[in-house]
Amino acid sequence: MKLLEKSFFEKETLNVAQELLGKFIVRETGEGRIVGKIVETEAYLKDDPACHASKGKTPRNLPMFEEGGVAYVYFTYGMYHCFNVVTNKKGIGEAVLIRAVEPVEGMEIMKGNRGITEIKNLCNGPSKFAIAFGIDKGFNGVDLTDKNSSLKLMQGKNENFEIIKTNRVGISQGTDLLYRFYIKGNDWVSRRG
DNA sequence: TTAATGATGGGCT
Protein backbone atom coordinates (compact mmCIF):
# COMPACT_ATOMS: atom_id res chain seq x y z
CA MET A 1 0.00 0.00 0.00
CA LYS A 2 1.14 3.48 -0.89
CA LEU A 3 0.81 6.57 1.31
CA LEU A 4 -1.44 9.27 -0.17
CA GLU A 5 0.51 12.47 -0.81
CA LYS A 6 -0.46 16.03 -0.08
CA SER A 7 -1.16 16.67 -3.78
CA PHE A 8 -4.00 14.12 -3.57
CA PHE A 9 -5.87 16.36 -1.12
CA GLU A 10 -5.03 19.77 -2.58
CA LYS A 11 -7.65 19.51 -5.29
CA GLU A 12 -11.30 20.41 -5.62
CA THR A 13 -13.13 19.04 -2.59
CA LEU A 14 -15.93 17.33 -4.53
CA ASN A 15 -13.36 15.36 -6.51
CA VAL A 16 -11.34 14.38 -3.45
CA ALA A 17 -14.49 13.18 -1.66
CA GLN A 18 -15.18 10.74 -4.50
CA GLU A 19 -11.57 9.70 -4.96
CA LEU A 20 -11.33 8.82 -1.27
CA LEU A 21 -13.83 6.01 -1.78
CA GLY A 22 -11.96 2.70 -1.86
CA LYS A 23 -8.88 4.17 -0.14
CA PHE A 24 -7.68 2.81 3.19
CA ILE A 25 -7.35 4.48 6.57
CA VAL A 26 -4.65 3.01 8.81
CA ARG A 27 -4.31 3.55 12.54
CA GLU A 28 -1.28 2.27 14.46
CA THR A 29 -1.99 1.57 18.14
CA GLY A 30 -0.09 -0.06 20.97
CA GLU A 31 -2.36 -3.08 20.62
CA GLY A 32 -1.88 -3.44 16.90
CA ARG A 33 -2.93 -2.07 13.55
CA ILE A 34 -6.44 -1.07 12.53
CA VAL A 35 -7.29 -0.80 8.82
CA GLY A 36 -10.54 0.15 7.12
CA LYS A 37 -11.65 0.81 3.55
CA ILE A 38 -13.50 4.08 3.06
CA VAL A 39 -16.96 3.42 1.60
CA GLU A 40 -18.91 6.61 2.37
CA THR A 41 -17.94 10.32 2.49
CA GLU A 42 -19.50 13.78 2.56
CA ALA A 43 -18.03 17.01 1.15
CA TYR A 44 -18.22 20.37 2.93
CA LEU A 45 -17.44 23.41 0.78
CA LYS A 46 -16.64 26.95 1.80
CA ASP A 47 -19.84 28.46 0.32
CA ASP A 48 -21.96 25.75 1.90
CA PRO A 49 -24.08 26.84 4.91
CA ALA A 50 -23.67 23.43 6.55
CA CYS A 51 -19.87 23.72 6.49
CA HIS A 52 -18.31 24.63 9.84
CA ALA A 53 -15.91 27.00 8.07
CA SER A 54 -18.50 28.81 5.95
CA LYS A 55 -18.78 31.73 8.37
CA GLY A 56 -15.07 32.31 8.74
CA LYS A 57 -12.38 31.18 11.15
CA THR A 58 -13.20 30.32 14.75
CA PRO A 59 -10.99 28.56 17.32
CA ARG A 60 -12.75 25.27 16.60
CA ASN A 61 -12.56 25.17 12.80
CA LEU A 62 -9.01 26.50 12.48
CA PRO A 63 -7.57 23.20 11.14
CA MET A 64 -9.98 23.41 8.17
CA PHE A 65 -7.96 26.37 6.91
CA GLU A 66 -4.73 24.39 6.99
CA GLU A 67 -3.30 22.69 3.93
CA GLY A 68 -4.88 19.59 2.40
CA GLY A 69 -4.24 16.28 4.15
CA VAL A 70 -4.60 17.63 7.68
CA ALA A 71 -7.11 16.03 10.07
CA TYR A 72 -10.07 18.00 11.44
CA VAL A 73 -11.70 16.27 14.41
CA TYR A 74 -14.60 17.88 16.22
CA PHE A 75 -16.71 17.01 19.22
CA THR A 76 -20.50 16.92 18.83
CA TYR A 77 -23.75 15.96 20.57
CA GLY A 78 -22.01 15.95 23.92
CA MET A 79 -20.40 12.54 23.50
CA TYR A 80 -19.16 11.88 19.99
CA HIS A 81 -16.33 12.82 17.66
CA CYS A 82 -16.34 13.08 13.89
CA PHE A 83 -13.30 12.78 11.65
CA ASN A 84 -12.65 14.91 8.55
CA VAL A 85 -9.79 15.33 6.10
CA VAL A 86 -9.00 18.90 5.09
CA THR A 87 -9.00 19.38 1.32
CA ASN A 88 -8.12 21.99 -1.30
CA LYS A 89 -5.49 24.70 -0.92
CA LYS A 90 -4.42 26.23 2.35
CA GLY A 91 -6.70 29.00 3.65
CA ILE A 92 -9.87 27.98 1.79
CA GLY A 93 -11.63 26.04 4.53
CA GLU A 94 -13.05 22.85 3.01
CA ALA A 95 -13.06 19.23 4.17
CA VAL A 96 -14.42 15.72 3.63
CA LEU A 97 -16.22 13.84 6.39
CA ILE A 98 -15.57 10.10 6.60
CA ARG A 99 -19.01 8.59 7.25
CA ALA A 100 -18.42 4.85 6.98
CA VAL A 101 -15.59 2.36 6.63
CA GLU A 102 -15.38 -1.36 5.86
CA PRO A 103 -13.37 -3.15 8.58
CA VAL A 104 -10.28 -4.82 7.06
CA GLU A 105 -7.85 -5.44 9.90
CA GLY A 106 -7.86 -5.14 13.70
CA MET A 107 -11.47 -6.19 14.23
CA GLU A 108 -10.77 -7.34 17.78
CA ILE A 109 -9.36 -3.93 18.75
CA MET A 110 -12.35 -2.20 17.21
CA LYS A 111 -14.76 -4.46 19.06
CA GLY A 112 -13.00 -3.58 22.28
CA ASN A 113 -13.16 0.14 21.57
CA ARG A 114 -16.84 -0.01 20.64
CA GLY A 115 -17.89 -2.48 23.30
CA ILE A 116 -19.82 -4.61 20.84
CA THR A 117 -19.18 -7.78 18.82
CA GLU A 118 -21.33 -7.19 15.77
CA ILE A 119 -18.87 -6.39 12.97
CA LYS A 120 -21.51 -4.89 10.68
CA ASN A 121 -22.15 -2.23 13.30
CA LEU A 122 -18.52 -1.30 14.02
CA CYS A 123 -17.91 1.51 11.52
CA ASN A 124 -21.17 2.24 9.67
CA GLY A 125 -21.48 5.83 10.89
CA PRO A 126 -19.13 8.78 11.40
CA SER A 127 -18.94 8.59 15.19
CA LYS A 128 -18.99 4.78 15.26
CA PHE A 129 -15.97 4.81 12.99
CA ALA A 130 -14.19 7.40 15.15
CA ILE A 131 -14.74 5.35 18.31
CA ALA A 132 -13.67 2.07 16.67
CA PHE A 133 -10.44 3.68 15.47
CA GLY A 134 -9.79 5.45 18.77
CA ILE A 135 -9.91 8.87 17.10
CA ASP A 136 -10.51 11.83 19.40
CA LYS A 137 -9.50 15.48 19.58
CA GLY A 138 -5.89 14.41 20.02
CA PHE A 139 -5.80 13.93 16.24
CA ASN A 140 -7.16 17.39 15.50
CA GLY A 141 -4.70 19.18 13.21
CA VAL A 142 -2.30 16.27 12.64
CA ASP A 143 -0.75 15.77 9.21
CA LEU A 144 -2.15 12.56 7.69
CA THR A 145 0.42 12.60 4.88
CA ASP A 146 3.32 12.20 7.31
CA LYS A 147 4.54 8.61 7.23
CA ASN A 148 5.45 8.80 10.92
CA SER A 149 1.89 9.68 11.90
CA SER A 150 -0.11 7.00 13.75
CA LEU A 151 -3.04 7.80 11.48
CA LYS A 152 -2.60 7.64 7.70
CA LEU A 153 -4.47 7.32 4.44
CA MET A 154 -3.24 4.72 1.96
CA GLN A 155 -3.85 3.73 -1.65
CA GLY A 156 -4.47 0.01 -2.21
CA LYS A 157 -4.95 -1.66 -5.56
CA ASN A 158 -7.36 -0.04 -7.97
CA GLU A 159 -10.89 -1.28 -7.82
CA ASN A 160 -13.90 -0.77 -10.04
CA PHE A 161 -17.13 0.37 -8.47
CA GLU A 162 -20.01 2.71 -9.11
CA ILE A 163 -20.35 5.88 -7.02
CA ILE A 164 -23.78 6.99 -5.82
CA LYS A 165 -24.25 10.74 -5.28
CA THR A 166 -26.99 11.85 -2.94
CA ASN A 167 -27.96 14.39 -0.29
CA ARG A 168 -26.20 14.65 3.04
CA VAL A 169 -27.42 13.41 6.41
CA GLY A 170 -27.91 15.01 9.80
CA ILE A 171 -27.81 18.66 8.76
CA SER A 172 -30.49 21.38 8.59
CA GLN A 173 -29.03 23.61 5.87
CA GLY A 174 -27.80 22.80 2.39
CA THR A 175 -29.83 19.59 2.33
CA ASP A 176 -30.51 19.95 -1.40
CA LEU A 177 -26.85 19.58 -2.33
CA LEU A 178 -25.72 16.17 -3.55
CA TYR A 179 -22.48 16.13 -1.56
CA ARG A 180 -22.68 12.61 -0.13
CA PHE A 181 -20.91 9.79 -1.94
CA TYR A 182 -20.85 6.06 -1.35
CA ILE A 183 -19.93 2.84 -3.11
CA LYS A 184 -22.95 1.26 -4.78
CA GLY A 185 -23.93 -2.11 -3.40
CA ASN A 186 -21.48 -2.00 -0.50
CA ASP A 187 -22.80 -3.57 2.70
CA TRP A 188 -20.81 -1.35 5.05
CA VAL A 189 -22.29 2.09 4.32
CA SER A 190 -24.29 3.82 7.03
CA ARG A 191 -28.00 3.17 7.23
CA ARG A 192 -29.95 4.87 4.47
CA GLY A 193 -27.61 3.74 1.73
C1' DT B 1 -40.22 -3.12 10.55
C1' DT B 2 -39.97 2.01 11.48
C1' DA B 3 -40.42 5.99 14.61
C1' DA B 4 -39.64 8.61 18.73
C1' DT B 5 -36.60 9.81 22.59
C1' DG B 6 -32.87 10.53 26.03
C1' DA B 7 -27.98 11.08 26.85
C1' DT B 8 -24.65 14.87 27.34
C1' DG B 9 -21.34 18.94 26.72
C1' DG B 10 -18.59 22.31 23.68
C1' DG B 11 -19.23 26.28 20.74
C1' DC B 12 -21.27 30.32 19.42
C1' DT B 13 -25.05 34.38 19.41
Next chain:
DNA sequence: GCCCATCATTAAA
Protein backbone atom coordinates in the same frame (compact mmCIF):
# COMPACT_ATOMS: atom_id res chain seq x y z
C1' DG C 1 -29.78 29.64 25.88
C1' DC C 2 -29.90 27.21 21.80
C1' DC C 3 -27.77 24.48 18.33
C1' DC C 4 -25.63 20.56 16.89
C1' DA C 5 -22.06 16.74 10.22
C1' DT C 6 -24.89 11.21 16.45
C1' DC C 7 -26.05 6.76 18.50
C1' DA C 8 -28.43 3.27 21.36
C1' DT C 9 -32.53 2.23 23.37
C1' DT C 10 -37.31 2.04 23.77
C1' DA C 11 -41.99 2.17 21.95
C1' DA C 12 -45.26 1.54 18.36
C1' DA C 13 -47.21 -0.62 14.25
